[in-house]
Amino acid sequence: MSFLSKYLDEPKIAYFSMEIGLKDDIPTYSGGLGILAGDTIKSAADLNLPFVAVTLMHRKGYFTQDFDETGYQLSKDVIWDPARYMTLAPAKVSIRLEGRTVYVAAWTYIVESLRGGSLPVFFLDTDIPENSAEDRELTHHLYGGDNLYRIKQESILGIAGVRMLKELGFTVKKYHMNEGHASFLTLELLHERKKDIESVWDESLIWDFDSVKELCVFTTHTPVEAGHDKFTYDIYHRVLGEYFPEKVIRWLAGDEHLNMTLLALNLSNYVNGVAKKHGEVSQNMFPGYRINAITNGVHSYTWTNEHFKRLYDKYIPGWANEPEIFVRVETVPDEAIWNAHQDAKTDLINYVNTHCNADMDVNTLTIGFARRFATYKRANLLFTDIDRLVKIAGGRVQFVFAGKAHPKDEGGKKLIQNIFSYARELKGKLKLAFIKNYKMDIGLMLSTGVDVWLNNPLRPLEASGTSGMKSTHNGVPNFSVLDGWWIEGHIEGYTGWSIGPAPTEIEPDESMNKIDADDLYNKLENVIIPTYYNDKKKWIFIMKNTIGKNAYYFNTHRMMRRYVTEAYIR
Numbered sequence: 001m002s003f004l005s006k007y008l009d010e011p012k013i014a015y016f017s018m019e020i021g022l023k024d025d026i027p028t029y030s031g032g033l034g035i036l037a038g039d040t041i042k043s044a045a046d047l048n049l050p051f052v053a054v055t056l057m058h059r060k061g062y063f064t065q066d067f068d069e070t071g072y073q074l075s076k077d078v079i080w081d082p083a084r085y086m087t088l089a090p091a092k093v094s095i096r097l098e099g100r101t102v103y104v105a106a107w108t109y110i111v112e113s114l115r116g117g118s119l120p121v122f123f124l125d126t127d128i129p130e131n132s133a134e135d136r137e138l139t140h141h142l143y144g145g146d147n148l149y150r151i152k153q154e155s156i157l158g159i160a161g162v163r164m165l166k167e168l169g170f171t172v173k174k175y176h177m178n179e180g181h182a183s184f185l186t187l188e189l190l191h192e193r194k195k196d197i198e199s200v201w202d203e204s205l206i207w208d209f210d211s212v213k214e215l216c217v218f219t220t221h222t223p224v225e226a227g228h229d230k231f232t233y234d235i236y237h238r239v240l241g242e243y244f245p246e247k248v249i250r251w252l253a254g255d256e257h258l259n260m261t262l263l264a265l266n267l268s269n270y271v272n273g274v275a276k277k278h279g280e281v282s283q284n285m286f287p288g289y290r291i292n293a294i295t296n297g298v299h300s301y302t303w304t305n306e307h308f309k310r311l312y313d314k315y316i317p318g319w320a321n322e323p324e325i326f327v328r329v330e331t332v333p334d335e336a337i338w339n340a341h342q343d344a345k346t347d348l349i350n351y352v353n354t355h356c357n358a359d360m361d362v363n364t365l366t367i368g369f370a371r372r373f374a375t376y377k378r379a380n381l382l383f384t385d386i387d388r389l390v391k392i393a394g395g396r397v398q399f400v401f402a403g404k405a406h407p408k409d410e411g412g413k414k415l416i417q418n419i420f421s422y423a424r425e426l427k428g429k430l431k432l433a434f435i436k437n438y439k440m441d442i443g444l445m446l447s448t449g450v451d452v453w454l455n456n457p458l459r460p461l462e463a464s465g466t467s468g469m470k471s472t473h474n475g476v477p478n479f480s481v482l483d484g485w486w487i488e489g490h491i492e493g494y495t496g497w498s499i500g501p502a503p504t505e506i507e508p509d510e511s512m513n514k515i516d517a518d519d520l521y522n523k524l525e526n527v528i529i530p531t532y533y534n535d536k537k538k539w540i541f542i543m544k545n546t547i548g549k550n551a552y553y554f555n556t557h558r559m560m561r562r563y564v565t566e567a568y569i570r
Helices: 032-046 147-168 185-192 209-215 233-240 246-253 260-266 276-285 306-315 323-331 334-356 386-393 410-425 440-449 467-472 512-534 536-551 556-568
Strands: 012-017 051-056 064-067 073-076 093-097 100-112 118-125 172-178 216-219 270-273 365-370 397-402 431-435 452-455 478-481 496-499
Touching (some): 032 172, 051 147, 147 233, 172 185, 172 556, 185 216, 216 260, 386 512, 410 431, 478 512
Parallel strands (some): 012 172, 172 216, 365 397, 478 496
């Protein structure tokens, strides 16, 4: 009997994502999208949902980060062995790419919940002996290569992914596409439901669009136009040939380019953005479609550090599976909250001093900034006026940075290089450190060990932003622009602080840089620093509010319950 037989007893929700981050030993993720996917899966297991997930086996990971003497990012492949963590599924499928038959295997990782639930995640792999050397590399690199490489990967994820679940014996009641990368699965479903009509006046009539739409849920994550994958029809034909009629796919995915987001929008009965504001922005980008909003969350147990886990176990038992009871945080003594935080902060400062030679102090206000280094996230906003920053923060605030830029994003790599430059120039005036090779364990230590979590993207380009949700689970307040989830979580002076004006933009406005920087400096100087050093009681009051008013809601348990009631059982 197959080790998968226990998972075949009822119809499943099939969750497709180009990247999934479950733990650092399985480096098949690049950042927020993959971590969210992993948190989604963990909550599905905790809640014992009928769930299965499909992704690609990125044998060379995203990349390992290092720097040259100037702070320029260097990257190299992550080489790891999936056999240490996974079992090969008892099936293979094939797909035609560029006229060749490419065989696809699947590694199975079972996500086990501490509450007894479990579910399989399938990592599709073309690095098997049946394939040519070129085709064996198709699943190696996450977001690597050119558009030709990318469309092949997305064909494997969507088309071969559907075939693999069918071959393994799964019955699927909903297909959930986590971003447009997976939307070729809709074409495979259309093939399965093709009507047997000998003669029709319109070829589109042979495809059962309505039944496929009933099966599909689509979550869009990016408000940036460049983030929506588009392929020329020449590349589509080169890779998939006559797999699907061009006349029909142009109608579904766009006449000028094959737009993967449009394809998913046109063949999904439920579509959502990942925060209320992002739903509005997406609606503006794609008028004519109904785009709902289910705000993201994080997996509470994963993103609570050990010091706060022990604290919650003592004072708020049951918190991990019922994060809504974080509202009872008032029962936790102030001093216990402070001591748990100081223990987490000590862990971080010791790590930073050991690895960055930063000479940081556990009693100094520490602000953290860590995320993917894309230019719109404005990692350099803090340094808009160096003299003013040094005057405000010198000797009173220390800053810790981390994050990776995509290997082809020279703008993002330049931002990292600038931070190394500032650290050298300001040595003796302002303490700055950059932790290399940002990943899950460092993300947990950093987002939970600082005193304030800083986030200042250019509005409205932050779809959701989940790093700040992790900090809230550990009593760390956010200092952020009003975009993404923070619009919903922000209560000025209670859960943290805003940067800049109210969130009215639908399109980005570069002129906001100076306005936002001025507000950042003003609040840092006149509110945050004085409160931290002069009013410990008020500071702990804010820490408790981040737990009781933010963590209780911004978690994947709440998010998954909404997906079930609003998307999956429609």
